[in-house]
Amino acid sequence: MNTLSVRKLEETDIEALLTFEIRNREWFESQIDARAPSFYSLQGVADHIDCYLSGFATGTWHPFVIEDASEGIVGRANLKDINSPKGCAEVGYRVDQRFCGQGLATLALKHLIQEARTHWNLTQLVAHVYKNNIGSRKVLERCGFQVEHESWIDNTKDECRFILSI
Numbered sequence: 001m002n003t004l005s006v007r008k009l010e011e012t013d014i015e016a017l018l019t020f021e022i023r024n025r026e027w028f029e030s031q032i033d034a035r036a037p038s039f040y041s042l043q044g045v046a047d048h049i050d051c052y053l054s055g056f057a058t059g060t061w062h063p064f065v066i067e068d069a070s071e072g073i074v075g076r077a078n079l080k081d082i083n084s085p086k087g088c089a090e091v092g093y094r095v096d097q098r099f100c101g102q103g104l105a106t107l108a109l110k111h112l113i114q115e116a117r118t119h120w121n122l123t124q125l126v127a128h129v130y131k132n133n134i135g136s137r138k139v140l141e142r143c144g145f146q147v148e149h150e151s152w153i154d155n156t157k158d159e160c161r162f163i164l165s166i
């Protein structure tokens with residue numbers, strides 16, 4: 001692996017993002033909710049990027065990609081549903097299956113926490129995770145998130161909630 005960077009998603013990322021999402025579609029759908037089939041086209045990804053960048057412009061969304069100098073986009077991470085008056089947001093991330101287990105999600109989540117503090121002045125981050133997603137739970141715990149006890153013991157739900165006070 002070469003030099004990695006975490007940077008904001010840009011409108012020029014359409015082709016690279018589509019390649020990343022198609023290559024990993026089956027992998028992501030084995031662990032998280034599937035995207036609409038219409039997403040998997042140049043127009044679908046262009047609309048998706050437009051939507052995320054509009055969210056950035058209005059202060060509700062901060063989308064990032066993890067980029068490898070030679071491989072291109074190898075992961076994504078987002079600050080979602082940013083609520084500045086309440087000082088909170090949700091985090092999400094996904095990593096190319098070929099690059100998993102090398103600390104990329106941890107790197108990206110640390111970047112999100114830093115941006116949440118310095119750029120958005122937030123005080124709390126939350127994550128919703130399927131209970132059987134051991135890798136994601138490990139990433140969250142390593143970055144200081146704590147599971148919300150009620151959501152963990154609620155046997156009617158497959159998901160649980162993690163919280164970080166910052």
Ligand SMILES: CC(C)(COP(=O)(O)OP(=O)(O)OC[C@H]1O[C@@H](n2cnc3c(N)ncnc32)[C@H](O)[C@@H]1OP(=O)(O)O)[C@@H](O)C(=O)NCCC(=O)NCCS
Nearest residue numbers: 031093094095100101102103104105106129134135136138
């Ligand atoms: C979850 C995900 C983002 C983790 O990305 P990653 O870059 O591999 O994460 P990291 O390398 O920073 O850390 C993952 C840790 O979990 C461990 N891990 C992953 N799967 C595991 C499993 N099934 N059992 C035990 N440990 C597991 C890894 O070994 C690693 O720990 P280590 O560094 O001590 O070896 C990635 O698997 C992914 O993109 N999954 C699909 C999308 C998704 O689930 N997103 C999260 C939604 S909440």
